[in-house]
Amino acid sequence: MPQKVxxxxxxxxxxxxxxxxxxxxxxxxxxxxxxxxxxxxRIEDTDQERQVTGAVENLQKVLLLFDLxxxxxxxxxxxxxxxxxxxxxxxxISAGQAYYCFCSKERLDQVRQIQQTRGVPPMYDxxxxxxxxxxxxxxxxxxxxxxxxxxxxxxxxxxFTDLIRGKVIFDNQLIDDQVILKSDGFPTYHLASVxxxxxxxxxxxxxxxxxxxxxxxHILLYQALGWTPPEFAHLPLLLNPDKxxxxxxxxxxxxxxxxxxxxxxxxxxxxxxxxxxxxxTDQEIFSFEEMVKVFDLTKVNKSGxxxxxxxxxxxxxxxxxxxxxxxxxxxxxxxxxxxxVEKSVEELEPIVATEKNRIKxxxxxxxxxxxxxxxxEYEPALLLxxxxxxxxxxxxxxxxxxxxNELPAKDFEQKILEDKIxxxxxxxxxxxxxxxxxxxxxxxxxxxxPGPFEIASAxxxxxxxxxxxxxxxxxEKK
Numbered sequence: 001m002p003q004k005v006x007x008x009x010x011x012x013x014x015x016x017x018x019x020x021x022x023x024x025x026x027x028x029x030x031x032x033x034x035x036x037x038x039x040x041x042r043i044e045d046t047d048q049e050r051q052v053t054g055a056v057e058n059l060q061k062v063l064l065l066f067d068l069x070x071x072x073x074x075x076x077x078x079x080x081x082x083x084x085x086x087x088x089x090x091x092x093i094s095a096g097q098a099y100y101c102f103c104s105k106e107r108l109d110q111v112r113q114i115q116q117t118r119g120v121p122p123m124y125d126x127x128x129x130x131x132x133x134x135x136x137x138x139x140x141x142x143x144x145x146x147x148x149x150x151x152x153x154x155x156x157x158x159x160f161t162d163l164i165r166g167k168v169i170f171d172n173q174l175i176d177d178q179v180i181l182k183s184d185g186f187p188t189y190h191l192a193s194v195x196x197x198x199x200x201x202x203x204x205x206x207x208x209x210x211x212x213x214x215x216x217x218h219i220l221l222y223q224a225l226g227w228t229p230p231e232f233a234h235l236p237l238l239l240n241p242d243k244x245x246x247x248x249x250x251x252x253x254x255x256x257x258x259x260x261x262x263x264x265x266x267x268x269x270x271x272x273x274x275x276x277x278x279x280x281t282d283q284e285i286f287s288f289e290e291m292v293k294v295f296d297l298t299k300v301n302k303s304g305x306x307x308x309x310x311x312x313x314x315x316x317x318x319x320x321x322x323x324x325x326x327x328x329x330x331x332x333x334x335x336x337x338x339x340x341v342e343k344s345v346e347e348l349e350p351i352v353a354t355e356k357n358r359i360k361x362x363x364x365x366x367x368x369x370x371x372x373x374x375x376x377e378y379e380p381a382l383l384l385x386x387x388x389x390x391x392x393x394x395x396x397x398x399x400x401x402x403x404x405n406e407l408p409a410k411d412f413e414q415k416i417l418e419d420k421i422x423x424x425x426x427x428x429x430x431x432x433x434x435x436x437x438x439x440x441x442x443x444x445x446x447x448x449x450p451g452p453f454e455i456a457s458a459x460x461x462x463x464x465x466x467x468x469x470x471x472x473x474x475x476e477k478k
Contacts, residue, residue: 005037006203009063009070010193012044013055016254017062019307020208020238020246023272027235028206029068030295040200041070043077044193046186062255066269067288076200078192085187088195088225089148089180097224098180100146101128102139123176124149148181150190150221158216163204163233163297170216178217190214194221197230206233206297233297236276239304246307258312262335262362264323267316276305285318313360320362325353332365339366341373350458354450372458375467376445380474385437393438394475396430400439401468404461412464414457421453442471 007028011021032039041063045051056077063070078085092098101124112122129151131139139146153172162168180191187195197205212234222229238246246253252261258268270286277300279286286294320328329345329352336343355368383393403424411420425435440452443464449455456464 003203004201005032005035006040006201007032007037007206008040008042008197008200008202009068010042010044010196011059012047012050013052013059014047014050015052015055016256017059018253019255019258019272019275020253022062022066022255022268023238023275024207024235025063025068026066026269026272026291027277027295027297027300028204030291031204031206031297033292034295037203038071039068040072040202041075042196042200043075044189045077045079046189046192048079048186058256065259066265072200076196078187078196081192081196082185082187084199085181085191085195086185088191089187092150092180092221092224093148095224096151098148098150099129100131100136100140101149101177101179102131102144102146103127121174126177129177145183147179147183149177150180150217150224152177152217152220158219160215160219160229160232162212162215163231164236164300165212165234165302168212168215170213172216172220175216175220180221190217190221194218194225194227198222198225198227202230204231204233206235209234209237233300236301237304238275239306241306241308243304243306260363262331262364263312263316264319264331264362267312267319270319271312271315274305274311275307276301285315317360320359321357323356325349325356328352328356332362335363335366339370341366354454354458358450371444371446371449372455375470378441378445380477382445382447383438383441383471383475385434388434388438390475392434394472396435397438397442397468397472397475399428399430400435401465401472404456404468405465407461409461412457412461414453417456418453438471439468442468 009021009025009028011017011025029039031037041060043056043059045056060075089098093100103124107127108124111125111127115122128149152175156172158170158172158175160168178190179188181187215232215234219229240246252258255268259265266288269288269291270284273286273291273295274284277295279294280299323331326345326349329349332352333343333345333348336348351369351372352365355365359365359368380390383397384390385393388396400421403421407417407420411417421436422432425432436452440449440455441447443452443455443459444450459467
């Protein structure tokens, strides 16, 4: 009977969730669900010095926000499982597959410097690998600090088939005798991940390309412990547009950074899906259910994936336009509040409506609509359409102002306004440009803005008339 598919996401609680981590979690989740399997969560917190308070809770919160729900009811936390790693390390010592290393930091630094001077890769020189039992016994009795290292075979090769990269071969002589248990009794990533993946019956390890050089070490650990290794899939690196590795130095890398800017979770997930994966079709928009249905590791590329924020902006704009206005306004309300604008959803709806089809991320709404909350300042010349004189523009605005003043407040809805004003222009024989350009600028104070009827509808009768009067006064001063 084939083994049940089980994948895992195993982040370290060292800060905010990296977009690359979210991609790993997404791919592991999709692969598990596509194959009717389980997606498990494990917290790899053996590096206690780098741990950040609250990071575990934050990781879980972000995963749940993106609907990446893990199937294990009890969270696996490595710092609570030390005895399992220590037991495995002792098993390896007893089998002659690992050894105590008493080398000081000073000695290791010296060895590394000599190797660098010679131009050879820095590796442990095996100084403690062949200590006799009496030497080991004496140093342990004297409480000498030690680590435990894996005794890597120095001949032969370690081979495996990566589900993305195909056959991978490493020469054992180039694999370091890595530390598997540190002097404080905590395991390194290598031992802990192998012990836990075996205990959790993980069938497929899906992780970033940076872990590829560690895989032969893990396979050797599996073999030394008498366990069957899982299958491995190493995802391509995430790259900046200049093809350098995506890093904080060149911009945002935390998922939270993008959420704070007003990227919608649906857009982020859809964008991250394509960072290395290609459906081999023209489809660009995928619902969560469609992702589960179509995801396939064989369609993941080997080469690095460029993090193209222009594509993310396009996707986010698409998802913003699909949102019902009420829901979108609720999402925008927090951004208005951060800018000091305290308005109800009902008050904000007509304002958000003016920019719904234009903004690319939610934070853009504040700058795009600030003229609704503060009477705009602008040069009178902006009110002039083509060869229109100040006097002509002023007369046109007076005509429009009079007509708008005659309309009841309830008619200040975009469609009604448009119908009535366009009919009025037809009656007067006035051109749309010479009338509506100054009206729009008078209301917005901007060269580029939503249309005059959208703005007037959102401002209401009183404020619209006030702004038109102000524009007339500006033109008369000129």
